[in-house]
Amino acid sequence: MKGKRFDEEIKKRVRALEQDIPAGLEETFLEKLDQKPDSLSPVTQRPRRVSPGALAAAASLLIVVLLAVTLLFRPAQAPAAVEQDVFIDYATVEGQPATTYIVNRHDPDMTIVWIEKVPVVAMNNK
Amino acid sequence: MALNLDNIVRHPGRAASEQIVETADKDLFLQLLVPVKKHLYNFIRKSMNFSQEADDIFQDTLLKSFRYFHSFKRDKSFKTWIFTIAHNLLKDHFKTGRGLVLIEDADGLPVDEDPSIPRDVRDIYQAAAGLRPRQREIFYLYYYNEFKVPEIVRITGLTRVNVKFILHQARKAVKEIMEVGQ
Numbered sequence: 001m002k003g004k005r006f007d008e009e010i011k012k013r014v015r016a017l018e019q020d021i022p023a024g025l026e027e028t029f030l031e032k033l034d035q036k037p038d039s040l041s042p043v044t045q046r047p048r049r050v051s052p053g054a055l056a057a058a059a060s061l062l063i064v065v066l067l068a069v070t071l072l073f074r075p076a077q078a079p080a081a082v083e084q085d086v087f088i089d090y091a092t093v094e095g096q097p098a099t100t101y102i103v104n105r106h107d108p109d110m111t112i113v114w115i116e117k118v119p120v121v122a123m124n125n126k
Numbered sequence: 127m128a129l130n131l132d133n134i135v136r137h138p139g140r141a142a143s144e145q146i147v148e149t150a151d152k153d154l155f156l157q158l159l160v161p162v163k164k165h166l167y168n169f170i171r172k173s174m175n176f177s178q179e180a181d182d183i184f185q186d187t188l189l190k191s192f193r194y195f196h197s198f199k200r201d202k203s204f205k206t207w208i209f210t211i212a213h214n215l216l217k218d219h220f221k222t223g224r225g226l227v228l229i230e231d232a233d234g235l236p237v238d239e240d241p242s243i244p245r246d247v248r249d250i251y252q253a254a255a256g257l258r259p260r261q262r263e264i265f266y267l268y269y270y271n272e273f274k275v276p277e278i279v280r281i282t283g284l285t286r287v288n289v290k291f292i293l294h295q296a297r298k299a300v301k302e303i304m305e306v307g308q
Contacts, residue, residue: 013249013250014172014250015270016244019167019171021164021167022181028185029189032185033152
């Protein structure tokens with residue numbers, strides 16, 4: 001059996017067995033329709049508890065509070081890098097005390113240290 | 127069947143959200159249901175292998191379709207629409223796992239006990255009982271309810287190719303089972 005003939009045969013056999021809807025089942029359905037008209041109503045909506053105006057006011061208030069908190073409790077800014085002085089207590093050049101000049105540039109990575117030999121005056125010339 | 131759509135009367139003074147379903151809507155629903163309900167009932171029973179739970183699914187289908195009757199477009203086919211609801215409930219039923227034990231726990235095909243039913247009819251139901259739920263559903267939509275493929279596409283939400291493939295599989299399986307039985 002092929003194609004359409006097979007299909008027709010199946011349809012015939014499938015339709016051969018049909019049952020009527022039990023009377024009790026239909027009655028129950030109709031009773032449910034009558035008993036619960038409100039719950040079955042497709043257009044019944046739950047009333048809105050908060051009005052749109054109140055909702056907008058609450059949202060605005062929340063934004064203001066958040067802004068105030070943000071501004072008041074801003075974390076302290078990190079201090080700017082400060083140039084630090086460099087001190088040299090003592091320096092010698094060829095065993096003699098030397099004068100030191102220290103130049104700090106704005107760039108904190110650069111410090112110029114200049115050491116000048118102090119001229120020795122001969123005491124024997126007097 | 128002549129339908130008087132003017133029967134749908136709503137309260138003119140009320141907002142749409144406050145409108146209630148009028149008796150006219152209920153009458154129209156029941157009127158549309160008359161030519162469809164027997165086929166719907168038998169389709170659900172056959173798709174569920176004549177399980178007693180079929181009565182619950184049928185009842186749920188009717189209640190749900192009435193609840194959402196407002197969404198039914200009056201220019202569309204009521205039969206296709208209500209079968210779509212039945213399909214969704216059947217799908218949920220099989221998805222929850224209750225349908226997995228259906229074949230084993232079925233209350234028994236009535237054809238097994240009724241000697242007046244010819245053997246060829248008995249064979250076809252026994253063959254269909256061995257199909258997977260989705261195959262069986264599409265099998266009956268096509269062969270019992272005589273829906274065309276495009277209508278089955280609308281009911282099941284499957285693609286045309288998928289419906290044809292499932293139908294082909296079901297047809298092949300039934301044919302094989304019938305040949306083995308002969």
